[in-house]
Amino acid sequence: MLGRSLLAVILMLWFARSALAGDALPSWNDTASRRAIVVFVEKVTATGTADFVPVPERIAVFDNDGTLWAEKPVPFQVLFAFDRVKSLAPQHPEWKTTQPFGALLSGDLKGVAETGEKGILEIIAATHTGMTTDEFTATVTDWIAKARHPQTKRPYTSMVYQPMLELLAYLRANGFKTWIVSGGGVEFMRSWTESVYGIPPEQVIGSSGKLKLETRDGNPVLVKLPEVDLIDDKEGKPVGIQSRIGRRPIAAFGNSDGDMQMLEWTMAGDGPRFALFVHHDDAEREYAYDRTDKLQQFDKGWDEAVAKGWTVVSMRYDWKTIFGPSADKQSGR
Amino acid sequence: MLGRSLLAVILMLWFARSALAGDALPSWNDTASRRAIVVFVEKVTATGTADFVPVPERIAVFDNDGTLWAEKPVPFQVLFAFDRVKSLAPQHPEWKTTQPFGALLSGDLKGVAETGEKGILEIIAATHTGMTTDEFTATVTDWIAKARHPQTKRPYTSMVYQPMLELLAYLRANGFKTWIVSGGGVEFMRSWTESVYGIPPEQVIGSSGKLKLETRDGNPVLVKLPEVDLIDDKEGKPVGIQSRIGRRPIAAFGNSDGDMQMLEWTMAGDGPRFALFVHHDDAEREYAYDRTDKLQQFDKGWDEAVAKGWTVVSMRYDWKTIFGPSADKQSGR
Numbered sequence: 001m002l003g004r005s006l007l008a009v010i011l012m013l014w015f016a017r018s019a020l021a022g023d024a025l026p027s028w029n030d031t032a033s034r035r036a037i038v039v040f041v042e043k044v045t046a047t048g049t050a051d052f053v054p055v056p057e058r059i060a061v062f063d064n065d066g067t068l069w070a071e072k073p074v075p076f077q078v079l080f081a082f083d084r085v086k087s088l089a090p091q092h093p094e095w096k097t098t099q100p101f102g103a104l105l106s107g108d109l110k111g112v113a114e115t116g117e118k119g120i121l122e123i124i125a126a127t128h129t130g131m132t133t134d135e136f137t138a139t140v141t142d143w144i145a146k147a148r149h150p151q152t153k154r155p156y157t158s159m160v161y162q163p164m165l166e167l168l169a170y171l172r173a174n175g176f177k178t179w180i181v182s183g184g185g186v187e188f189m190r191s192w193t194e195s196v197y198g199i200p201p202e203q204v205i206g207s208s209g210k211l212k213l214e215t216r217d218g219n220p221v222l223v224k225l226p227e228v229d230l231i232d233d234k235e236g237k238p239v240g241i242q243s244r245i246g247r248r249p250i251a252a253f254g255n256s257d258g259d260m261q262m263l264e265w266t267m268a269g270d271g272p273r274f275a276l277f278v279h280h281d282d283a284e285r286e287y288a289y290d291r292t293d294k295l296q297q298f299d300k301g302w303d304e305a306v307a308k309g310w311t312v313v314s315m316r317y318d319w320k321t322i323f324g325p326s327a328d329k330q331s332g333r
Numbered sequence: 334m335l336g337r338s339l340l341a342v343i344l345m346l347w348f349a350r351s352a353l354a355g356d357a358l359p360s361w362n363d364t365a366s367r368r369a370i371v372v373f374v375e376k377v378t379a380t381g382t383a384d385f386v387p388v389p390e391r392i393a394v395f396d397n398d399g400t401l402w403a404e405k406p407v408p409f410q411v412l413f414a415f416d417r418v419k420s421l422a423p424q425h426p427e428w429k430t431t432q433p434f435g436a437l438l439s440g441d442l443k444g445v446a447e448t449g450e451k452g453i454l455e456i457i458a459a460t461h462t463g464m465t466t467d468e469f470t471a472t473v474t475d476w477i478a479k480a481r482h483p484q485t486k487r488p489y490t491s492m493v494y495q496p497m498l499e500l501l502a503y504l505r506a507n508g509f510k511t512w513i514v515s516g517g518g519v520e521f522m523r524s525w526t527e528s529v530y531g532i533p534p535e536q537v538i539g540s541s542g543k544l545k546l547e548t549r550d551g552n553p554v555l556v557k558l559p560e561v562d563l564i565d566d567k568e569g570k571p572v573g574i575q576s577r578i579g580r581r582p583i584a585a586f587g588n589s590d591g592d593m594q595m596l597e598w599t600m601a602g603d604g605p606r607f608a609l610f611v612h613h614d615d616a617e618r619e620y621a622y623d624r625t626d627k628l629q630q631f632d633k634g635w636d637e638a639v640a641k642g643w644t645v646v647s648m649r650y651d652w653k654t655i656f657g658p659s660a661d662k663q664s665g666r
Contacts, residue, residue, distance in 0.1 A: 190579045201579030213568040235546040246523045246534030
């Protein structure tokens with residue numbers, strides 16, 4: 001009798017566990033990608049095994065643009081910068097005849113593109129520096145609440161991937177600390193990552209400029225300077241991880257070649273590890289782009305993932321929904 | 334009857350609560366300093382009041398040298414660097430005739446001091462850069478386990494302040510996230526802060542050099558470069574806090590003028606806030622130094638604390654023990 005009831009308990013626990021994973025990732029089809037995630041998480045959380053990883057070492061890092069939310073037609077922070085130029089234009093009459101601002105204000109995006117990296121950096125400097133960190137955060141908070149995506153006409157924060165929100169929650173429920181490691185601006189992201197992803201500001205690493213402590217009206221303020229502190233992309237991602245987190249993640253999630261070094265850095269450690277690329281192959285519900293994309297190329301990373309057996313998620317086949325069922329229909333893409 | 338039993342319950346809860354704080358800070362005498370800490374913590378954790386602070390915003394920042402552990406005769410990381418020069422000397426025969434190395438190797442600390450900041454920076458560069466982050470961590474881990482303080486002859490990690498360990502634990506038990514924000518090297522501290530203070534690497538902010546991603550033997554490594562990334566002292570502390578944590582702490586703990594800007598930055602926010610300086614006034618059990626100390630001056634910060642009513646801890650009168658009763662006796666200071 002004891003043997004039978006023990007078996008019953010074990011079976012019950014086993015089913016309960018499977019059900020837990022099943023409940024946690026409802027927007028994922030039951031394909032190899034989903035199974036690989038669950039196998040990894042069950043492995044590192046299985047106490048008393050060689051693969052067990054203590055909770056403090058369960059660090060998972062996520063790229064943001066294209067991995068947690070959409071990034072087309074251009075990363076949303078660029079659209080924020082463009083909107084800011086328009087808002088600030090009345091205070092800068094000289095912009096009408098200065099490039100890239102004149103082109104941007106007259107809606108000539110090709111003209112902006114022709115000014116190249118220098119032009120984009122000038123727009124970033126004009127819209128992201130000179131103010132205090134508190135002022136910048138207030139501006140982003142206001143913009144993200146009101147702005148709408150040019151194609152879907154929906155708030156940007158509704159263009160986060162439902163399956164990835166579930167993955168973040170599933171990892172956290174299993175003792176992981178979830179971090180963003182993104183090429184995007186750290187203060188741009190921190191204004192909304194806690195409410196949208198459940199990721200607090202201190203777990204957001206991003207590109208950043210230098211800061212300077214000043215006294216204004218008798219109070220200390222931090223002013224955003226037009227000098228680069230960290231470019232958190234490609235080789236910069238492992239640097240950002242080491243300088244901010246100080247230990248190697250055991251799981252990394254990205255979607256383009258800019259994330260390759262982060263995935264390599266994660267996989268080069270000892271013990272069980274997990275690397276995943278999101279592949280944008282769903283032109284109907286989102287966007288389709290990879291090897292030949294000029295802004296967010298997914299080419300070398302894809303080859304490496306295939307060669308090394310890393311997980312490559314097909315948004316089309318692995319995900320039941322992208323933005324949630326009603327938003328998928330509404331997006332009309 | 335109902336009234337009486339309700340009163341009994343209230344009294345019981347009140348005593349239980351006081352007992353809790355009492356149990357949490359046993360090495361603190363029942364003076365104004367200890368009471369100020371408890372009043373603050375009880376205030377921000379009292380649900381339903383205007384002063385209540387939600388758990389994610391309960392950020393407390395601590396200086397390390399002189400605040401959590403001793404810093405005399407010089408910050409312990411300097412002694413680590415000196416020991417490293419001695420260990421590395423056989424590989425550098427040229428050091429015998431090059432300053433500051435020659436002076437250091439012959440025990441002529443005055444000669445080292447005469448080379449000034451330039452000399453110290455050369456020693457730091459020679460002992461803290463060129464290797465990978467993993468190699469450096471292994472070196473520190475080995476050193477901290479074996480090295481002994483020149484005066485007390487005890488391991489450096491036993492020269493942490495028992496009352497501050499209790500304070501860290503008390504804050505964490507009340508939902509605070511505890512951070513180190515120190516002028517010391519971030520990777521030097523991260524090697525041991527988790528085991529000694531219960532503070533994980535990702536909650537340690539410190540001075541740091543730039544890192545470079547390289548491939549060695551087919552594996553990605555991060556190499557420590559001799560270029561400054563962040564000097565996490567004075568004006569650099571609010572910069573380190575904003576760039577790494579991204580929100581303003583509500584409590585800050587330091588011991589010298591190098592911590593002043595961190596305390597000012599913390600106190601300049603809205604809502605209830607707490608700032609505390611540890612004053613080294615106990616030559617018998619530890620060290621006594623303040624306004625005229627050349628390395629760790631406590632002068633302007635002290636004046637500001639008095640003027641603004643911040644808490645100044647007297648190590649002599651507020652603390653029952655410094656390093657724990659047996660170590661206090663053994664230290665013979």
